[in-house]
Amino acid sequence: MSSIVSPTSRLMALVILASSLIALDLFMVASTGLLGLAIIVFILILRVYVVLAQTVLANIRVITSYDGIREGDPLKVAYTMCNETVVPIAIVELSLAYPEYLKIIEGSPGALILIPPRGCITYKTVFLARVGKHRIGPLRAVLRDPFGFFKGAELKLGDILEVSIRPREGEVLRKILLNIARSTGLSKARRAGEGSEFYFTRDYRPGDDLKRIYWKALAKMRLAVREYERESMIYTLFLLLIDKSMLYGPYLNTPLEHISRIIAIVSRHLAEKNDWINSIILAGGRLQIGIPGRGRRGYVNIINNISSIDYMSIMNDRSDSENLKALLRSTISTIVSTTPRSPINLIVIASLDNATSVASELKHLQYLGKFTIHMFIPIPHLYGLEKISPFERAIYRIKTFSDTSRAQSIVRDIRRTGIRALAVTPWDMATRIIARIERMRV
């Protein structure tokens, strides 16, 4: 009994008061004995109630639900608690356990509730969804009597919700992509050749297969043949190496979120062209190997892989450079064994801290011939430029100039290994990555 309900310091004061009242009566100082006894009885009744209510609360039926799967949308979380007994549960203090990096935009992280007998009560809160896998809940609950004399042990109500949020393909990014694709004339990998998709008609030339003659044109007294679009086999593999620095930055605008959106839009673009696409993510000392696919299936696989990135495992990752190297080797052997023999565009996105190690391991892949490696390195400290005044921004730039110089030298060193490396800033990351990928499809 004592383990589930504990008295507060208020109760101790009340017990001493009641005892004093009885003692005063005994020594005939004042007629307060009855009052003292009444207080003692009241305390006992209160305690019985709190123990009862705590037992009911511990066995309460909790239904958990959430709504919202896309980044930037409201992520609505609800815990419905149903009291099936005749004992009212008052007063319960609730506090929702959720990752510190998530932001509540509507509702409160805590609440004071009263659950009526044979009734239900729902606690709702709304987060601003951000990409990745997040664990929300359970509800922490502490019961107190209405006077605060007794306090129940902390209980955990409901399940932990595992929420996977997909990246949002913003309109801005789509426009950037379309602009770049049009300007480079690469909106489709169009070349005449053997294929199934109609491309254009041209005049008949001696030697053309009779099966290709365009009979409708013959009706107009023109001898023409059909040309079909050549089917190209392009395999693009995204390799994301995520560490803590990728989570630095304003809400919804961290390097990770930025990259996720870019990969989402690019993979959709590639999927529309029916290219083979896949992703491998190394995050929090864990390797998430995607399933290769072409078209929509490939796109969905990539989105699922991105939405499985676990923030907490990244923040709690304690693996050293040796662990990273071992994981990278494992990643490379996976890449080599699971990719086809055709040319492969390997898009590597690594943090500034890991870039050199990653490049030194990946450079060997180039010798296999089939890999074209492009490495993009976001500069994390530049994400801190948002939400500060212009003059302070200048000071920030000056103070962090050593990091910028470091990024410069790292990129220079990596380029020497033959890998096309690029340090990208928050404002030009999308343009640069999309442009580079589009150029690769030439």
Place this chain on the structure above:
Amino acid sequence: MTMKRKTKIVMVSTLLILLLLLIGIIGILEKGPIIIPVFIGAHPANNGPLGLSNLYEMLRYNYTVILVTNWSKIIDSLEECSNILIIIVSPEAPYKRDEVESILDITRKCRSTSIIIGDETGNTNMILEAMRSNTRIPGYSPEGQYPIVYFNTPWGWSGILVLDRPSVLTLLSLTPNLTPIGVLATTTSRAISESTVYSIVENLGNITVLVVGDGSIFLNQVIRSNTTMDYRGFIESMIKFMCKHNCTILLESSKSQAVHPRDAFRMLSDPSKALLVDPISLIISFLVQVIHPSTWLPPLLDYLNRLIFNLLNIDYVRGMLLLISILVITLTIISRERSVPDEPLQDTIEVTWYGHASFRSKLLEGGAKLDKTDFLSLYSIVDSLLKSTTGVSLQSPDIVKVLVSRGINQRKALDYYEFMNKYYGRASSKSRWPLIVFWGSIVRKAITLSEDILRSIGYSLMEYRGVEERLV
């Protein structure tokens, strides 16, 4: 290596155990004490001189023995009913009709039945009648004490035994099936009369009846006695004969009166009856009574009640007692209940992670300090950008012309060139002039001047899209 601290897990609290104990005691109290009866007559549970415990031990050693406390139920409990021997010794009450019927049932259902009756009271006559025996037991006559009886048995045992206070058997007719086996020692075989026969064997079809007009030969005091007369041999050979091969023995235990332990205690005061009581049985029975809560709890509670009542009648004692009680209760509550601070639950504190987080927050609070290193960084930024876009270094005097060509005022361009290089020399220790420099204000001024210059070549320090576009 970390030491694991041993933790004591209390599965059931002491309070609960005490509560259950109290409930148990009340339950036992409510049920009343267990009374272990004391047998003083011919009963297998009587270890005294008049008991049959020795006979029972003797039988149990060689045979399967069932103590019969209820004749009507015994037939159902018999597993094997081929060979049954019923032994009845000195029953203290006559048999009822249903009991006799039950015995007859056994004789009917079992293949062969033998009955040994050692009776001087005549209480077994109903059984003999029911089995159509020609023998009756008229009862003990005072003039026939301690007769010397000569036994000549069909199983080969013969000898003289002294009986206690037997009953002479009445033989209704002398048939060939009836054989007197115990007669008064002075009587010759030719002069057997009703008054001299003490034991017979009678064959009644599948029933063999052996009657001895005295049950005392089976009692403990006789079996234990060290006389020249072989009572034990007589009994053993008799049972062996009656049992034939392998039999189940039903030993009568229903006709011996049990005495309440309290009455048994009273008997101890009477020297003539004291010997009849087995002291060990009596002590066990007494202990069971004493230990039982019904013996000691009500008087104890009564005593405590009276004690408290008497104490409460004394004024100062009453006050002191109540005060002590309150103190004890209060202290018990306070010591048992460990109070906890009533603090609210800690909600999750939302954070946004940044690189250089501490510096950034200091900057937002306006507490960032600038020094000559920052001036050198700024110089380096501007110099790199100018070199990469115009091809001319900030250190070069030609930069003034370049800047003018980019739309910067001649005077402003020159001032900027001189300002930056003057403090660059001071910051990089190439020059000692000016002697006193407030780097904070100098860097701030340099930032403002540089912003104008950088904007002329298409870059900015203060815009979000800034100099890094070119630098990286």
